[in-house]
Amino acid sequence: MRATFLHAPGDVRVEEIDDPKIIEPTDAIIRLAAACVCGSDLWPYRGVESVDEPMPMGHEYVGVVEEVGGEVTTIKPGQFVVGSFVASDGTCEICRSGYPSSCAHRVFMSQVGTQSERARIPWADGTLVATPGTPEPDLIPSLLAASDVLGTGWFGAVAADAGPGKTVAVVGDGAVGLLAVLAAKQLGAERIIAMSRHEARQKLAREFGATDIVTERGDEGVARIKELTGGLGAHSVVEAVGTQESMHQAIGSTRAGGHVGFVGVSHDVSLSGEDLFFSQVNLLGGPAPVRRFLPELIDLIWQRKIDPGKVFDLALPLDQAAEAYKAMDERRAIKALLRV
Amino acid sequence: MRATFLHAPGDVRVEEIDDPKIIEPTDAIIRLAAACVCGSDLWPYRGVESVDEPMPMGHEYVGVVEEVGGEVTTIKPGQFVVGSFVASDGTCEICRSGYPSSCAHRVFMSQVGTQSERARIPWADGTLVATPGTPEPDLIPSLLAASDVLGTGWFGAVAADAGPGKTVAVVGDGAVGLLAVLAAKQLGAERIIAMSRHEARQKLAREFGATDIVTERGDEGVARIKELTGGLGAHSVVEAVGTQESMHQAIGSTRAGGHVGFVGVSHDVSLSGEDLFFSQVNLLGGPAPVRRFLPELIDLIWQRKIDPGKVFDLALPLDQAAEAYKAMDERRAIKALLRV
Numbered sequence: 220m221r222a223t224f225l226h227a228p229g230d231v232r233v234e235e236i237d238d239p240k241i242i243e244p245t246d247a248i249i250r251l252a253a254a255c256v257c258g259s260d261l262w263p264y265r266g267v268e269s270v271d272e273p274m275p276m277g278h279e280y281v282g283v284v285e286e287v288g289g290e291v292t293t294i295k296p297g298q299f300v301v302g303s304f305v306a307s308d309g310t311c312e313i314c315r316s317g318y319p320s321s322c323a324h325r326v327f328m329s330q331v332g333t334q335s336e337r338a339r340i341p342w343a344d345g346t347l348v349a350t351p352g353t354p355e356p357d358l359i360p361s362l363l364a365a366s367d368v369l370g371t372g373w374f375g376a377v378a379a380d381a382g383p384g385k386t387v388a389v390v391g392d393g394a395v396g397l398l399a400v401l402a403a404k405q406l407g408a409e410r411i412i413a414m415s416r417h418e419a420r421q422k423l424a425r426e427f428g429a430t431d432i433v434t435e436r437g438d439e440g441v442a443r444i445k446e447l448t449g450g451l452g453a454h455s456v457v458e459a460v461g462t463q464e465s466m467h468q469a470i471g472s473t474r475a476g477g478h479v480g481f482v483g484v485s486h487d488v489s490l491s492g493e494d495l496f497f498s499q500v501n502l503l504g505g506p507a508p509v510r511r512f513l514p515e516l517i518d519l520i521w522q523r524k525i526d527p528g529k530v531f532d533l534a535l536p537l538d539q540a541a542e543a544y545k546a547m548d549e550r551r552a553i554k555a556l557l558r559v
Numbered sequence: 560m561r562a563t564f565l566h567a568p569g570d571v572r573v574e575e576i577d578d579p580k581i582i583e584p585t586d587a588i589i590r591l592a593a594a595c596v597c598g599s600d601l602w603p604y605r606g607v608e609s610v611d612e613p614m615p616m617g618h619e620y621v622g623v624v625e626e627v628g629g630e631v632t633t634i635k636p637g638q639f640v641v642g643s644f645v646a647s648d649g650t651c652e653i654c655r656s657g658y659p660s661s662c663a664h665r666v667f668m669s670q671v672g673t674q675s676e677r678a679r680i681p682w683a684d685g686t687l688v689a690t691p692g693t694p695e696p697d698l699i700p701s702l703l704a705a706s707d708v709l710g711t712g713w714f715g716a717v718a719a720d721a722g723p724g725k726t727v728a729v730v731g732d733g734a735v736g737l738l739a740v741l742a743a744k745q746l747g748a749e750r751i752i753a754m755s756r757h758e759a760r761q762k763l764a765r766e767f768g769a770t771d772i773v774t775e776r777g778d779e780g781v782a783r784i785k786e787l788t789g790g791l792g793a794h795s796v797v798e799a800v801g802t803q804e805s806m807h808q809a810i811g812s813t814r815a816g817g818h819v820g821f822v823g824v825s826h827d828v829s830l831s832g833e834d835l836f837f838s839q840v841n842l843l844g845g846p847a848p849v850r851r852f853l854p855e856l857i858d859l860i861w862q863r864k865i866d867p868g869k870v871f872d873l874a875l876p877l878d879q880a881a882e883a884y885k886a887m888d889e890r891r892a893i894k895a896l897l898r899v
Binding site (some may be wrong): 313488492499501505 | 652653656657658660661663789790791801803806814815816821824825826827828829830831832833835836837838839840841842843844845846848
């Protein structure tokens, strides 16, 4: 089969490799219906994370189950499935408490790679959720989004305690940030402020439910959010970037007693204990426990109540994965889908 | 009247100054029934915080109202009152949301000083809570504790989401940590692990409800907590010290999806965004919103259901404030009460 590898920063290649096989009796093999590139794939692509040897790329996936291991009981060949970007056993105390992405037996799918024709999914029963049937082709992008960006934006909004009566601000206008806007809207937020200076993204943010757009960043962005919230800051802030500036912007934009949900993978971020102490905000972040939300997200997509697939503004054949990375790196595309 | 000042690290003096007067129409003047020394008073005493000019000391207080300003409506002369160590207007959106210690108009009582015979309390209506009557003398230490250490330990336990079915660990065996143990017990925690290597404090922790004692610190302390919790960490951890080591110990001892309540005033603490991201713990800290809890705490004390005053293991006349500081600095006393 064909699969995507990163050989060095900027060097993406689609190569022929052996088909994946069942290794553990809890595995499933799926044939992907579509793959895609994530903002977090850009960290090693840009050399921010080191690339010591060719890395299998991709961690988002939807597709049809081809084969399951001997201990898999709920997932069956022929089912169309969506899974989280973190495989989890689904049975441990951490999974049961709603944090499958921190499962003691978790496997980050980025170690497996899913920008490929097929993929081995560990812990199939704990990780995969079958759709009610074979989806219409136009639903596939949205179902694929549920695997990570939608689930991650959703977790950001849940961690930020978005809900009725709340003002929610979203730092970051990538696909995750935009889908955090969608999530905040679904969760009933009263006012949703998207922080973006990019016209196409502002437009999509408004489609997803943003009521206000703030173009300022850093201290000026914080000042603008305070100005819009009676000097207090937002109740709920989603951080969807992962840099020092964006974390400061998120914490500074939150009122005392408010909540910050941070889902941008932190890179060289250092937080002052004193600032955290005196800001008195609730902080929760990390790899999104997407599996917790999947049944609800699949249902919303299946009923066509949400259309998160709109974040894919570029679709290319798998063979052109290199161009997909380039377009996202240059911010020509919000998110690129790969047809397999 | 007599009042306590810190002239330089280690140099505590009780001096004669003018009686306080009503300045704002929202002020009250109280005659203190007792004063005390807080762990946080030791930061400037030890020179960790700079002392540029003589500082009025103390921020905990109980006493009888002598006079109120023209706009004070609920607090009346003659009432016995307990107040928070942060004065707050009680009417702003932040106060009403339960975070009076982050009130936009807050006044830290440490700027006023309460290790004295009388004190001016700003925002009397928003800050003070009257007891049901004049307390028996033996209740005064407990009521005084409610003003800060009990309220702060309580907030730590609430921020850490202590409750039925939970395992709670407490980092720090000062008065706040010990009272976080008491709070966790009152909140219904199943198992309470006190981290202490000091025999007298271990004993008091057990009296307050600790089921386990861990003497190890740092990485060894974390390992021990994990050992006691099936490898996962505690559900709820209260941090009541404020150092880099204690914050790491607290975050490391918490399971994914668990909660850290940090109430030790942070000093030179720096947290890695990456560590916070991948630990996936809920974090909430800051100056405790004591006023939120005061009615409940006063009621528990009044009904003699809790005895937080036990943390006072030294009582001296106000004139001997210097010795009270010395005893706490040398850890000969957990907490010193000053008779006024």
